[in-house]
Amino acid sequence: MDDPKRCVTAPRFGDADDRMSAELRMRPGHRRAHHRTMANDDNVVIDDDIERVDWNRAKVDLAADNFDNGRSAAALRRSFEQSQHVAFAWGDGRLVGMARLLSDGVCNAYLLDVWTQSTIRRRGIATAMVRHLMGSVPGQHIGLQTDDAEHFYAGLGFHLQPQFMGLVVGGWLNNAANR
Ligand SMILES: CC(C)(COP(=O)(O)OP(=O)(O)OC[C@H]1O[C@@H](n2cnc3c(N)ncnc32)[C@H](O)[C@@H]1OP(=O)(O)O)[C@@H](O)C(=O)NCCC(=O)NCCS
Secondary structure: OOOOOOOOOOOOOOOOOHHHHHHHHOOOOOOOOOOOOOOOOOOEEEEHHHOOOOOOHHHHHHHHHOOOOOOOHHHHHHHHHHOEEEEEEEEEEEEEEEEEEOOOOOOOOEEEEEEEHHOOOOOOOOHHHHHHOOOOOOOOOOEEOOOHHHHHHHOOOOOOOOOOOOOOOOOOOOOOOOO
16 A cells, blocks of 8 residues: 555643643653543553554554555654654554544644554544544644545544645655655
């Protein structure tokens, strides 16, 4: 799978100071130590603990679901490490979902890499992950691009905004970060 366009895809904070400290804690290198939200499924837990992820295994699982967009395991990890907000879903100790959000911490965010393992979809796991991320960016606009999950995002309150545009600078993943 080498289509760069695909979407690679809650707590509330009280006042501006709370928001700012929450944003700072979630910056790369300043990520909150741990945060958990139960997904609808009682056996699945959502957190942002990047150290827990086995990225080689994650890449294999993504490929098995035809959702590997060409990043090496190290580059996949880097994508999440360098995102301001991340969400991982754990079922029986195994990674069964992931999502990440880029944000300027002020007004704009972008949702990427939203994935739930195909064997346990339609149980509310992606909904819980995306809500977890939405709770990290109060007051901000979240953009995303999707090929075929419009209905899922519409259920979360997203609506179509006309004319998404994009380009790849040079060749897709032809950069030092993916070597
Ligand atoms: C899109 C995707 C992330 C959704 O993951 P998911 O964990 O199945 O999502 P949810 O369970 O939260 O919601 C999916 C659907 O199940 C429904 N659902 C949620 N809980 C449910 C439950 N307990 N029982 C039955 N259905 C349920 C939701 O209403 C939603 O319905 P809809 O798609 O008709 O709107 C998943 O299908 C996926 O990984 N796809 C491949 C990767 C991909 O395309 N990602 C998006 C890129 S933009």
